[in-house]
Amino acid sequence: MTAKPARIPRLESSALETPNRILAAALATFAERGFHAASLKEITERAGANIAAVNYHFRSKDELIRQVLDRFLGAINSERLAALDGCEAEAGADGPTLEALIEALIRPMVSLSRDQHDGRAIVRLLLQVRALPRGVTNNAVAQQFDPVHARFINALNRAAPWLHREEVVWRYDFARGAMMHILSDLDPGMRRLADLSPSITAADDETIIRQLVAFIAGGFRAPATPR
Amino acid sequence: MTAKPARIPRLESSALETPNRILAAALATFAERGFHAASLKEITERAGANIAAVNYHFRSKDELIRQVLDRFLGAINSERLAALDGCEAEAGADGPTLEALIEALIRPMVSLSRDQHDGRAIVRLLLQVRALPRGVTNNAVAQQFDPVHARFINALNRAAPWLHREEVVWRYDFARGAMMHILSDLDPGMRRLADLSPSITAADDETIIRQLVAFIAGGFRAPATPR
DNA sequence: GTCTATAACACGATAGAC
DNA sequence: GTCTATCGTGTTATAGAC
Numbered sequence: 001m002t003a004k005p006a007r008i009p010r011l012e013s014s015a016l017e018t019p020n021r022i023l024a025a026a027l028a029t030f031a032e033r034g035f036h037a038a039s040l041k042e043i044t045e046r047a048g049a050n051i052a053a054v055n056y057h058f059r060s061k062d063e064l065i066r067q068v069l070d071r072f073l074g075a076i077n078s079e080r081l082a083a084l085d086g087c088e089a090e091a092g093a094d095g096p097t098l099e100a101l102i103e104a105l106i107r108p109m110v111s112l113s114r115d116q117h118d119g120r121a122i123v124r125l126l127l128q129v130r131a132l133p134r135g136v137t138n139n140a141v142a143q144q145f146d147p148v149h150a151r152f153i154n155a156l157n158r159a160a161p162w163l164h165r166e167e168v169v170w171r172y173d174f175a176r177g178a179m180m181h182i183l184s185d186l187d188p189g190m191r192r193l194a195d196l197s198p199s200i201t202a203a204d205d206e207t208i209i210r211q212l213v214a215f216i217a218g219g220f221r222a223p224a225t226p227r
Numbered sequence: 228m229t230a231k232p233a234r235i236p237r238l239e240s241s242a243l244e245t246p247n248r249i250l251a252a253a254l255a256t257f258a259e260r261g262f263h264a265a266s267l268k269e270i271t272e273r274a275g276a277n278i279a280a281v282n283y284h285f286r287s288k289d290e291l292i293r294q295v296l297d298r299f300l301g302a303i304n305s306e307r308l309a310a311l312d313g314c315e316a317e318a319g320a321d322g323p324t325l326e327a328l329i330e331a332l333i334r335p336m337v338s339l340s341r342d343q344h345d346g347r348a349i350v351r352l353l354l355q356v357r358a359l360p361r362g363v364t365n366n367a368v369a370q371q372f373d374p375v376h377a378r379f380i381n382a383l384n385r386a387a388p389w390l391h392r393e394e395v396v397w398r399y400d401f402a403r404g405a406m407m408h409i410l411s412d413l414d415p416g417m418r419r420l421a422d423l424s425p426s427i428t429a430a431d432d433e434t435i436i437r438q439l440v441a442f443i444a445g446g447f448r449a450p451a452t453p454r
Numbered sequence: 455g456t457c458t459a460t461a462a463c464a465c466g467a468t469a470g471a472c
Numbered sequence: 473g474t475c476t477a478t479c480g481t482g483t484t485a486t487a488g489a490c
């Protein structure tokens with residue numbers, strides 16, 4: 001048996017990081033063209049990798065999709081949970097206020113979707129998952145979001161004791177819808193629909209958050225529905 | 228010049244209605260697979276037409292997309308405008324209440340998206356347009372919706388005089404987001420995300436509308452944002 | 455107006471050299 | 473781990489017979 005040549009520990013990070021570059025390129029391309037229309041050719045070219053690299057590092061295009069969702073959705077949700085932990089720690093025995101909870105829910109997504117390069121991409125991906133339900137994407141998103149939803153619903157249930165738990169779930173869903181909708185309106189590719197009011201198109205993060213919190217808190221404060 | 232043979236008025240409606248059957252099949256297929264992944268082959272097969280029929284009756288796939296959007300979005304919006312006319316006629320000199328306006332906005336979309344076969348398809352198409360902005364689809368949707376938005380914003384502005392017009396626009400946008408989001412959660416292909424609360428999944432139209440109206444009206448009644 | 459046939463090309467996946 | 477080459481299949485669009 002011949003001795004193998006001693007393995008030199010890799011210093012060239014480029015090799016090890018090829019999968020990361022592919023993930024980043026895939027995020028951008030999926031967001032621009034959609035999961036289906038985005039081709040592995042374009043993704044690998046953007047990543048500076050060979051077209052066969054996707055099948056080597058990930059098993060298939062579907063696996064790449066799953067890993068993109070896992071990686072980039074995880075980031076927002078850990079921020080949201082950290083914000084929730086933070087406002088629960090600050091709050092007294094009664095728990096956080098409605099406004100504090102709503103802000104913990106929406107601020108990470110709003111600011112991510114605006115100052116980070118990948119932010120708008122993530123919003124588009126989430127909308128794609130809803131617009132074109134598929135097993136792969138539904139499962140990846142649900143796995144990332146379900147624990148977050150459960151914690152926020154519990155906290156909101158405490159902060160809005162005049163509502164039954166079911167009604168909290170309805171309103172929590174409405175809140176997320178309001179947020180996702182305005183974020184997609186503020187997407188430059190979508191501007192056409194927000195043109196009704198230029199002051200919205202030009203709004204900064206804090207204005208968006210203030211408007212969202214006011215509306216959502218008002219929605220939660222509405223009296224419980226009869227029956 | 229030789230006389231043309233007298234033209235017999237067409238009795239076989241099948242020939243004249245091929246474009247209609249293609250439009251219906253296209254709506255369903257676009258909703259299931261997305262604008263890009265939906266192939267003309269599948270669409271024409273569903274319509275019982277030949278694959279070349281799309282290029283004969285419509286110029287291209289993009290033209291087919293535009294005509295599908297024009298045709299099916301027009302239906303909802305005329306219903307919404309009719310509902311708005313109706314509640315403005317009933318109301319006194321002060322104009323309709325907030326709740327009446329909100330219901331005029333959401334009821335047509337909610338009930339269409341549930342009892343009609345094409346309803347869920349239209350919701351998915353609208354989400355697709357937001358998730359993957361493209362010139363063709365953006366323009367078609369904007370052209371259909373802009374006049375409706377303008378009228379509702381004016382009416383809501385009257386019914387919520389404690390808000391500046393800009394703030395009405397924000398909240399109008401949030402309202403539509405809440406509606407679209409819950410409708411997509413109730414899409415059977417999407418169930419996974421609404422599993423948090425089985426009572427939501429099983430809700431009927433009136434419950435959905437009642438919950439939406441309560442939340443949105445609460446959101447509009449929230450005090451104006453400082454500044 | 456409907457059909458068949460085909461042109462012209464893009465895709466994901468993989469085998470095998472390096 | 474990276475590359476080239478290729479297989480098999482899918483796509484839109486169109487030309488031309490009926």
